[in-house]
Every structure is written in C-alpha cells, then in structure tokens.
Amino acid sequence: VQLQASGGGLVQAGGSLRLSCAASGRTFSSYAMGWFRQVPGKEREIVAAISWSGGRTYYIDSVKGRFTISRDNAKNTVYLQMNSLKPEDTAVYYCALQPTRYRGSYYSEEKEFDYWGQGTEVTVSS
Secondary structure, rough: OOEEEEEOEEEEOOOEEEEEEEEEEOOOOEEEEEEEOOOOOOEEEEEEEOOOOOOOOOOOOHHOOEEEEEEEEEOOEEEEEOOOOHHHEEEEEEEEEOOOOOOOOOOOHHHOOOOOOOOOEEEOOO
C-alpha cells in the first residue's frame, strides 16, 4: 500500500488548508484512515480518524470545531480540511491506513495503523 499525502504549505494564522491522502496498491475491503502530526522533539499524535463508512470520526480536542476529516472511497482518498489554523498546528502531517474487519469501527491508537504516508509539512505563521 502506498499513501501519498499532499496539500501542506505556509499559511497565516486564521487561514485554511486542505490536506489530501491518496491510497494505491493493495486494496482492502474495509480500512480506516487517520491523520497524525509531529513536531520536532515531540511524539507523533493523532489528529483525526475516520472509519470506512465515514460514520465514525475522531478528533483530538485541540482541533475539534476547526478540522474536518472526510473520505471518498471511490477515489481511495481521505481529506483533512483545516480551518482557523493556529501557529500551534505547525507540524508535519502524516496520513495512515488501518485495515479493519468492520466498516464502522477502528482503533485510534497509532500502533493500530499499519501503513503510512511520507508526510506533508504545514506551517502556520502568527
């Protein structure tokens, strides 16, 4: 499985960015997708996740109400719409894929995600 993330860049505080992550290669009948981020010197943290069906989503508290995760299964693509960006959102963002047995479920722990993209850098200036 190959994951290609894109959409990062430099934006002023209060601005918006939309990240995309396209999956290719081996296919699964059901898989969850997640977005993670990492700042140098800190551990990687999950930002958002979404089930195959799209009916179950997860967000860390710091992005609730500002970020929206969505997916287009026909395109094997997951998105992260980031609005009202803050300087503390600055990080390298990674997408990840978790094969799942059931289309409505997944685990939010990082160790449960088996496949990772290369990362896309987001910089929010104050």
